[in-house]
Amino acid sequence: MKGFRASFLDVIADPFYREESECIRYFADALLVVADGKVLEIGNYTDLRPKYADIPITNYSDRLIVSGFIDTHIHFPQTEMIAAYGEQLLEWLSTYTFPTERKFSDRNYAQKISSIFLDELLKNGTTTALVFAAVFPQSVDAFFEEAQSRNLRMIAGKVMMDRNAPDFLTDTAESSYIETKQLIEKWHKCDRLLYAVTPRFAITSTSEQLSNAGKLLAEFPDVYLHTHLSENVKEVEAVAELFPDSKGYLDVYDQAGLVTELSIFAHGVQLTEAEFSRLSEAKAAIAFCPTSNLFLGSGLFKLEKAKSTETPVKVGMGTDVGAGTSFSMLRTASAAYQVAQLRSQKLSAFQALFLATLGGAMALCLEDKLGNFEVGKEADFVVLNLRSTSIMELRNQSFDVSNPLTLAQISDQLFATLIMGDDRAIAATYIMGEIAYSQ
Amino acid sequence: MKGFRASFLDVIADPFYREESECIRYFADALLVVADGKVLEIGNYTDLRPKYADIPITNYSDRLIVSGFIDTHIHFPQTEMIAAYGEQLLEWLSTYTFPTERKFSDRNYAQKISSIFLDELLKNGTTTALVFAAVFPQSVDAFFEEAQSRNLRMIAGKVMMDRNAPDFLTDTAESSYIETKQLIEKWHKCDRLLYAVTPRFAITSTSEQLSNAGKLLAEFPDVYLHTHLSENVKEVEAVAELFPDSKGYLDVYDQAGLVTELSIFAHGVQLTEAEFSRLSEAKAAIAFCPTSNLFLGSGLFKLEKAKSTETPVKVGMGTDVGAGTSFSMLRTASAAYQVAQLRSQKLSAFQALFLATLGGAMALCLEDKLGNFEVGKEADFVVLNLRSTSIMELRNQSFDVSNPLTLAQISDQLFATLIMGDDRAIAATYIMGEIAYSQ
Numbered sequence: 066m067k068g069f070r071a072s073f074l075d076v077i078a079d080p081f082y083r084e085e086s087e088c089i090r091y092f093a094d095a096l097l098v099v100a101d102g103k104v105l106e107i108g109n110y111t112d113l114r115p116k117y118a119d120i121p122i123t124n125y126s127d128r129l130i131v132s133g134f135i136d137t138h139i140h141f142p143q144t145e146m147i148a149a150y151g152e153q154l155l156e157w158l159s160t161y162t163f164p165t166e167r168k169f170s171d172r173n174y175a176q177k178i179s180s181i182f183l184d185e186l187l188k189n190g191t192t193t194a195l196v197f198a199a200v201f202p203q204s205v206d207a208f209f210e211e212a213q214s215r216n217l218r219m220i221a222g223k224v225m226m227d228r229n230a231p232d233f234l235t236d237t238a239e240s241s242y243i244e245t246k247q248l249i250e251k252w253h254k255c256d257r258l259l260y261a262v263t264p265r266f267a268i269t270s271t272s273e274q275l276s277n278a279g280k281l282l283a284e285f286p287d288v289y290l291h292t293h294l295s296e297n298v299k300e301v302e303a304v305a306e307l308f309p310d311s312k313g314y315l316d317v318y319d320q321a322g323l324v325t326e327l328s329i330f331a332h333g334v335q336l337t338e339a340e341f342s343r344l345s346e347a348k349a350a351i352a353f354c355p356t357s358n359l360f361l362g363s364g365l366f367k368l369e370k371a372k373s374t375e376t377p378v379k380v381g382m383g384t385d386v387g388a389g390t391s392f393s394m395l396r397t398a399s400a401a402y403q404v405a406q407l408r409s410q411k412l413s414a415f416q417a418l419f420l421a422t423l424g425g426a427m428a429l430c431l432e433d434k435l436g437n438f439e440v441g442k443e444a445d446f447v448v449l450n451l452r453s454t455s456i457m458e459l460r461n462q463s464f465d466v467s468n469p470l471t472l473a474q475i476s477d478q479l480f481a482t483l484i485m486g487d488d489r490a491i492a493a494t495y496i497m498g499e500i501a502y503s504q
Numbered sequence: 505m506k507g508f509r510a511s512f513l514d515v516i517a518d519p520f521y522r523e524e525s526e527c528i529r530y531f532a533d534a535l536l537v538v539a540d541g542k543v544l545e546i547g548n549y550t551d552l553r554p555k556y557a558d559i560p561i562t563n564y565s566d567r568l569i570v571s572g573f574i575d576t577h578i579h580f581p582q583t584e585m586i587a588a589y590g591e592q593l594l595e596w597l598s599t600y601t602f603p604t605e606r607k608f609s610d611r612n613y614a615q616k617i618s619s620i621f622l623d624e625l626l627k628n629g630t631t632t633a634l635v636f637a638a639v640f641p642q643s644v645d646a647f648f649e650e651a652q653s654r655n656l657r658m659i660a661g662k663v664m665m666d667r668n669a670p671d672f673l674t675d676t677a678e679s680s681y682i683e684t685k686q687l688i689e690k691w692h693k694c695d696r697l698l699y700a701v702t703p704r705f706a707i708t709s710t711s712e713q714l715s716n717a718g719k720l721l722a723e724f725p726d727v728y729l730h731t732h733l734s735e736n737v738k739e740v741e742a743v744a745e746l747f748p749d750s751k752g753y754l755d756v757y758d759q760a761g762l763v764t765e766l767s768i769f770a771h772g773v774q775l776t777e778a779e780f781s782r783l784s785e786a787k788a789a790i791a792f793c794p795t796s797n798l799f800l801g802s803g804l805f806k807l808e809k810a811k812s813t814e815t816p817v818k819v820g821m822g823t824d825v826g827a828g829t830s831f832s833m834l835r836t837a838s839a840a841y842q843v844a845q846l847r848s849q850k851l852s853a854f855q856a857l858f859l860a861t862l863g864g865a866m867a868l869c870l871e872d873k874l875g876n877f878e879v880g881k882e883a884d885f886v887v888l889n890l891r892s893t894s895i896m897e898l899r900n901q902s903f904d905v906s907n908p909l910t911l912a913q914i915s916d917q918l919f920a921t922l923i924m925g926d927d928r929a930i931a932a933t934y935i936m937g938e939i940a941y942s943q
Contacts, residue, residue, distance in 0.1 A: 362845025
């Protein structure tokens with residue numbers, strides 16, 4: 066058993082639907098007690114300290130601790146090709162992505178990049194991610210081994226891709242089924258790891274392969290489905306041509322049985338009203354990837370549609386590295402704010418924090434395990450420094466456990482940190498109560 | 505006399521209109537010779553070294569030196585209010601900006617923030633900026649004193665604002681004329697400093713005040729005009745209501761004689777075709793401020809219109825802090841790339857570097873003094889580290905003077921640095937050949 070003393074901030078309900086004051090907990094001076102890697106208790110320091118008089122305490126008296134960030138869409142084999150120049154989605158894939166992913170047939174290479182990738186996530190305060198591996202099963206093994214050695218809660222899967230891609234990157238409907246099945250049996254629920262059936266997107270899968278993906282979901286009802294959906298206008302047009310019998314892009318997946326409560330669709334920038342309705346009905350989730358959508362010029366996600374009362378759809382944020390330009394969920398939140406502003410919408414600091422924590426957990430149906438400091442949840446958390454650069458020092462006043470902020474002040478400081486912050490704002494990252502990264 | 509050995513990259517012509525290879529100079533291993541703060545010579549190190557055998561040499565063998573960045577639109581009194589939440593332009597001004605600018609009636613406070621502001625610019629590799637002060641003349645004095653003590657080439661001016669703002673921030677048509685005239689006489693061409701007549705924008709100036717601004721330009725034909733133009737849709741509508749006799753927003757300025765070769769208009773997001781033509785004809789310039797336009801949701805600047813052959817308009821980049829979210833011209837370039845992508849345009853690394861250096865100099869009619877390493881220009885330059893973070897180290901291969909890159913490689917590495925870089929990529933900043941910032 067151990068304790069952490071600091072200011073804490075977490076989100077316990079969805080601030081898109083309720084008053085923020087009902088959704089946010091701010092503890093100016095709290096004690097977080099961790100036992101067996103999980104939250105045993107959190108509360109006012111002076112109240113709790115006597116009860117835990119003998120446990121060792123780590124002090125972060127001028128820091129703000131928040132729940133670990135959850136990245137609901139990212140590609141580990143694209144780590145090294147981040148910030149590739151000049152193309153929109155389809156050309157970007159063929160010019161940069163496919164040649165890079167080819168390297169991941171080499172198990173050792175995949176291991177090396179997995180390690181760098183996970184270090185980068187932890188450095189940015191991201192403790193859980195939903196991850197595309199490459200088409201090669203060994204790339205999944207490499208990734209999960211590295212994640213397991215760090216005791217991380219990670220979800221990943223082998224890309225399924227049996228057409229419209231170079232030969233060296235394609236599997237077949239049959240082989241993708243067999244390989245995915247083996248990987249599920251090997252890794253799903255192994256320690257904290259979970260598996261996602263991962264067809265790249267409708268363009269690179271035949272109907273047969275998508276059906277096999279659906280068959281896997283039926284056989285393993287607690288594995289995830291992770292794919293791309295309606296990112297780019299030309300992509301949507303190409304899907305319509307490839308699947309003339311479908312009612313639309315989402316319907317292609319629906320016909321294969323891929324639209325479930327455990328389905329996470331990246332992007333959704335071009336979704337129709339009917340598709341929002343269908344996602345809402347199915348309780349499927351969208352990974353909103355604003356740095357990627359801006360970098361590839363895909364467009365502006367209609368967050369207010371997903372967070373409407375008519376067609377509520379679960380939403381997490383994704384960095385989408387390597388089309389996304391940063392591993393940082395802070396920079397991702399900053400881009401999300403820009404997208405909202407360009408659509409004359411507002412995204413508050415607490416709403417952004419929700420998307421990065423509890424909202425991500427809900428998108429992944431992991432809100433019983435992750436997303437805030439409720440008792441029994443896994444103690445993955447981030448120690449934030451709100452004054453990590455000279456300009457943020459000027460912008461954000463100092464505070465500490467003996468000199469608390471108001472909720473309005475913490476909102477303002479958090480907002481500035483989301484807008485200007487980067488990996489330097491991450492003072493430390495903890496996994497199951499153990500330090501995993503420290504600046 | 506002194507020398508610098510490193511890889512150098514500069515832009516000597518406009519890559520929006522000519523082949524990039526004709527516009528870019530890349531010296532893999534160069535010697536830059538500086539005498540009296542100016543470029544005496546630049547060339548291949550081994551060729552030049554014998555000629556300058558006795559001068560002291562500073563080595564940056566694994567760094568890339570580029571010309572100092574030029575920020576063509578920024579507000580020094582808004583430094584502390586960067587990243588203010590939730591509003592678009594007009595509400596943002598009244599909610600956050602005006603109360604903050606009020607503080608700058610205090611000369612000491614203005615001096616303190618000027619110093620922080622200039623340090624922040626140098627830390628980000630910005631060596632020249634076109635700067636809004638506050639309405640108070642003492643805020644201009646404070647700024648110029650600090651800039652002068654650092655030997656910087658800076659352009660600034662007192663805000664002129666005689667209506668639609670709080671009483672504590674307004675001058676009058678008469679007082680703004682007198683005070684501006686005194687400031688011009690005191691500061692224009694004092695050392696490296698230059699003055700810009702600075703009406704905030706059409707909404708906060710009467711016709712009489714704008715006429716007085718025009719009168720000042722006529723009396724002092726080599727001072728600048730610096731103001732805002734067509735940033736936000738509601739702003740454009742408000743201007744149309746306030747000036748019913750004008751043909752449009754730009755025409756309001758034109759009628760007052762404010763559209764000249766030395767005029768720099770910030771934003772221009774909502775410009776009409778006719779306004780692009782008029783700006784082109786007048787040889788006036790636009791400051792493109794992408795982080796600000798995204799943060800305030802103002803919209804997407806039509807860079808390709810300004811850089812067309814039909815209506816070419818000079819363009820520099822501006823951070824527009826405090827509506828802009830970063831002092832970094834690298835992050836500004838990254839946002840410019842996103843704006844281009846969202847408009848299905850491409851902005852190359854060399855084009856972005858042009859906008860940040862020679863293009864900015866041309867926008868300010870300072871291309872005889874700044875913008876690249878041509879002989880006789882002032883030696884303001886930046887030492888770039890292209891591998892300043894762990895992810896950039898993975899993305900960008902190492903190089904040094906003995907192991908040069910190709911032009912394609914340098915373009916690729918520069919692009920990644922523009923997209924992912926921040927102040928950490930600025931290893932050092934030199935002013936007139938003297939070190940002014942080092943990490």
